[in-house]
Amino acid sequence: MLELIQIYWAETLAVLSVVFGTVAATHAAMTKREVRSALGWVGIIILSPLVGAMIYAVAGINRIRRATLISRRALELDEIWRNLSLYAVSGDTVADRYGTRFGQMKLLGDRVTRHPLSSGNRITLLSAGDEAFDAMCQAIEAAEHSIILETYIFDRDPIGLRVADCLIAAHRRGVAVRVVVDAVGARYSVPSIIGHLEQGGVPVATFNGQVIMGLRLPYANLRTHRKILVVDGAIGFVGGMNIRAAFAGPDASRDTHFCVTGPVVADILAVAAEDWHFETGEVLLGPEWRVQLRDAVPGAGVAIRAVVSGPDTHIETNHRLLLGAFSVAEHSIRIVSPYFLPDTTFIAALNTAARRGVQVDVIVPSQNNLAIVARAMMGQFDQILREGCRVHFSTGPFDHSKLMVIDRQWCFVGSSNLDARSLRLNFEIDLEVYDRLFAEQISDGIDKRIATAQQLTLEALKARSLPNRLIDRLFWLGSPYL
Structure with a gap:
């Protein structure tokens, strides 16, 4: 068998490429929820024979199927x-x-x-x-x-x-x-x-x-x-x-x-x-x-x-709950996140709230521990600034907090960042809290952050040099994988 493979190695590679490529492309087409994601992975698999299928096996299968035995x-x-x-x-x-x-x-x-x-x-x-x-x-x-x-x-x-x-x-x-x-x-x-x-x-x-x-x-x-x-x-x-x-x-x-x-x-x-x-x-x-x-x-x-989310039966639970929260907001949406790279649906929900007259404030750290994420965020902020949302860079040490307050009475706190990894790929746990006193406590902390923060304007974003803006957008293109 080994001698045959050595003689017909090219044919063997071709067969393996077709078999694994077909399996991987079929899996991507049948399991991905977004057209762009499915097309992207199928393209990688087809254009990179065998290697593409291996990459998909490592980074593209984003769901764990497991029995939920220890539940209420x-x-x-x-x-x-x-x-x-x-x-x-x-x-x-x-x-x-x-x-x-x-x-x-x-x-x-x-x-x-x-x-x-x-x-x-x-x-x-x-x-x-x-x-x-x-x-x-x-x-x-x-x-x-x-x-x-x-x-x-x-x-x-x-x-x-x-x-x-x-x-x-x-x-x-x-x-x-x-x-x-x-x-x-x-x-x-x-x-x-x-x-x-x-x-x-x-x-x-x-x-x-x-x-x-x-x-x-x-x-x-x-x-x-x-x-x-x-x-x-x-x-x-x-x-x-x-x-x-x-x-x-x-x-x-x-x-x-x-x-x-x-x-x-x-x-x-x-x-x-x-x-x-x-x-x-x-x-x-x-x-x-x-x-x-x-x-x-x-x-x-x-x-x-307790809000449990992850790439199993709880997939995108946090994402769905947050979209609902944005839809009921009447006065304010206040977000503190170290990594703000949500998908277009999330961005659209925030922008819709802003168009309804809701004041939307997003606070991110001015000093980020992940430079490529900071650049990718800069490549996306124009999408919310154009609709009237406000972006603030908090001063001081890197802030890893994940906080959200709606109308100073509903809170969402816990482990979830606002990026594709936390909203789809990671196992997370957060708390949904209905309490005005607690909401005021979180809001007071956000007030202190905003008081010393530097606000980003759309004009300042556009004034960045073309090379910087291009680099930001290139990193933003990879944001689903950061």
Whole structure:
């Protein structure tokens, strides 16, 4: 056989090109939702025989099919899960408190997120890395039964080692500890924190660990970008904060994290448990993983929904919910994002809101940690500036926060950036929050950013030199893959 291949190597390559090319092109045509995406991939496959099919296999298949075993419905036999129904918030309640349009928004969330809007929650803003890491470590040190942590980046630096040592200490005193770190994010520091945790006896899994040839590929698809910590089924942490020293100290990069208690923690725990099961096959249903509702009163507290999205059955959940939020806005849409590269549908929704008289403010960092993303954003800003949206460059250190407020009463916060990767390719978790006091708190932070920011005008954008504008647009062409 080997001798035949050596003799007929050209014919063999031709046959392989046709077979793999046909399979890849058929898959692209049948699974891609956008015509441009399908045509682009089919073109690459046809014009680059065999190589195109290999590229598509690596970067073009953007969906994971997996069984959802650890969900609210799967746990209905547990008494505590049945009791969670007492905390459900009705559409009429939302409409009475926030207006009919937000009652419709609540209905949209019910239909696209698969998680209920619940009352009885508390949410605390952690506006700096030191504050967030201190709170997380204190919760871990106080854990009595269980800890599950899922994150994208977990560096082996002073902050990462501090958190890891807290987890190891909890494991050694008998707390059930589980840690999920994205396979790409785990490679941001060498050596990886994974070895340190394993040496300490902590069960660790790397998410979607089939990284090609062991290479560090920060833009590989199908990553978990979620940041979750749940302690004793009672207290949860979510937001944008990776575990790394870059976000600690007086000159640190900025980010925002959130501590929550109440029924929403049950959904956050279920999401992390699903991801753990996906990687290890272990089902976390023992008594140590029981949800605890401490001082939660039905109908009181903050109404919160966990919004889970990713390239599986939850694909584009965050995208759909945000489009709905833009459609109900009457006064203001305020967005803070480190990477603002949404698709044309998202841009059109923002522009439509601006045409209706809604004040749209987009705040991005003046110092971005990804230069090519910063250039690509500059290549796209004209599309919203022309319609009356405002763009602000926040001063100071790089700001990694992901915040959104609609009409100073509805918030969307969590791990999702506003780019193709977070809105389609990554696994994300965010919180939809109905609460005026919390919305005012987030809005106050946005006010402070705008007060010291530099506003970008359409005239200033057009005044950039032709070479700069051309480079911006070239990077913008690659924005779906950044």
